[in-house]
Amino acid sequence: MGTLLEVKNLKFVTEDGIEILKGVNLDVKKGEIHVLLGPNGAGKSTLANVVAGASGYENPTEGEVVFDGIVLNGKPIYERARLGLTIAFQEPARFEGITVEEYLKLSARNNPDADIEACLKKVGLEPCDYLHRFVDDSLSGGERKRVELASIMCMKPKLAVLDEIDSGIDFVSIDEIGNLFKTMRDEGTTLLVITHRENIAKIADRASLICDGKIVETGDPSKIIEKFEKECLTCTVQNPELLKELKFNK
Amino acid sequence: MKVNLDGRILQGVEYLHKVGxxxxxxxxxxFVDKNEILFRKPVEGIKSEVIPTEYGIKMRTVIEPGVKIDYPITMCFGNFQHGGEHINEQELIVGDGAEVKIYTFALIGPKQHLNRRDIVTVRLGKNAKVELYDIHYHDETAEIKFYAELNAxxxxxxxxxxxxxITDKKCGNFKTKFYGELGPKAVCTVEAKLKATEGDEVVVEDVMKLVGEGAKGLSKSRIIALDxxxxxxxxxxxxxxxxxxxxxxxxxxxxxxxxxxKNIPVLVxxxxxxxxxxxxxxxxxxxxxxxxxxxxGLTEDEATEVVVQGMLR
Known part of the structure; x- marks a missing residue:
């Protein structure tokens, strides 16, 4: 499998001077589910935003984001989407007056073959119950995320970055989502899945562990999960609350 | 260009199509053009009296208790050939348990110079149910000063x-005031959706007076203000x-x-x-x-338009 996304020595420093990404190197191969695992504050969402070109993240402080052979630095999010790279945000926005059907049609506007009803069914939502609903506060958090996944399926991008799309969805359906990711991959979308849930990481083809703004290891998901459990969950660098607790116990 | 009577009605219908x-x-x-009644047809269950005045019309409509009309009643109050000073006074009395859905259209044709006041009073009997849609289309070449008052x-x-x-073309100098007085367990929802463009001055005032035990009111406004x-x-x-x-x-x-x-809340x-x-x-x-x-893949302008259209829907 060739490389679809290559992140080279990526650094990102905020306007306040906080260095969040400290030289990230990552490659995502065409046709794989690549899980990015890491504790809170490790830089997962920042990396997702820089890769997708979210507002304020289009230009990394240093390094390059290369997608399908094209350097993306400086390109806005919609241009990247048109090249076939999209993102599902951790908290996708809600919209007054826009129905699920319209939202999915907007997503599918560059994919005339999209079957929006089939996409909805794949995420476990019955079209007759949801197409006419508004993508507003009347949807639960879980429903909204399912609609977002359906919208990505309608787009059928080359690469989808899914930023904690599994959070807020009940545990029973985590397995369903894992199967859904496999379906998306089998239909031609490479996935970069950001999560801190090990059971999501299990379904990956490869995984990377991010810690303190750097990728510390990439490889077999089971090994990465093991490392995550052993080192990250007890790490005081990424978990200052734990550090306080340890000091208190001493 | 002078249009015949049918022409004005057809123009009105064309405007309706423009607003979807x-x-x-x-x-x-x-269908009335200021005070010139172009078309009127009887509606079963509704008694209506219309008197043309020098500056507009006076209309009194009564829906008998228990009458339920299962199709929308559509009325057009336009200005196509007649502008200037314009006053409409309307009273709608809805009997106990009656149900009706009414569309009123304020359609203003090209190059009209207008100072218009619509004063509407609606009285709902016990358990009556009324939906009133007030849809405007103001041609962009018209000069408009409009005051719309609705008392319920x-x-x-x-x-x-x-x-x-008012989501197409222009609002003009537009002021609307809603006053609602809600008896026991009455429910009232008023929504205003307006798009104000260059030169428009819009004032929306909603007053809800909850006088009956368990009354419920909701006022929801969405105003998009452009350059x-x-x-x-x-x-x-x-x-x-x-x-x-x-x-x-x-x-x-x-x-x-x-x-x-400006946004001014008053809760008492x-x-x-x-x-x-x-x-x-x-x-x-x-x-x-x-x-x-x-x-x-939407540009910022395209995304903005989608969000705005959704809010104004």
């Missing part, structure tokens, strides 16, 4: 819904009765420069069990909304 309403001339029950008196258990919509527009929203709720509830929700969205927006509780709430926002379109759409 697929009514035909045959669907209309009433709801008896016990009555339900009233009103939508005021050079001024818009003001005043939302007032008076909780006088036990267990009455009212929520005022106004979002004013800015797109462009030289815009002046005169009963310890009354609950009044207010939610207001003024500002640009939410960045997260734009980004979520831009991640689908």
């Amino acid at each position: 309403l697929n009514f035909t001339a045959e669907d209309l029950a009433f 008196y709801l008896d016990e258990g009555a339900y009233f819904y009103n939508l005021l919509k 050079g527009a001024k818009a003001e929203f005043i939302g007032e709720a008076y909780g006088e009765a036990p267990n009455s509830r009212c929520h005022i929700d106004c979002a004013e969205v800015v797109k462009g420069e030289n815009i002046l927006l 509780s005169q009963n310890e069990t009354a609950k009044l709430t207010h939610e207001a926002s003024i500002g640009k379109i939410d960045k997260k909304q734009l980004e979520t759409l831009m991640a689908k």
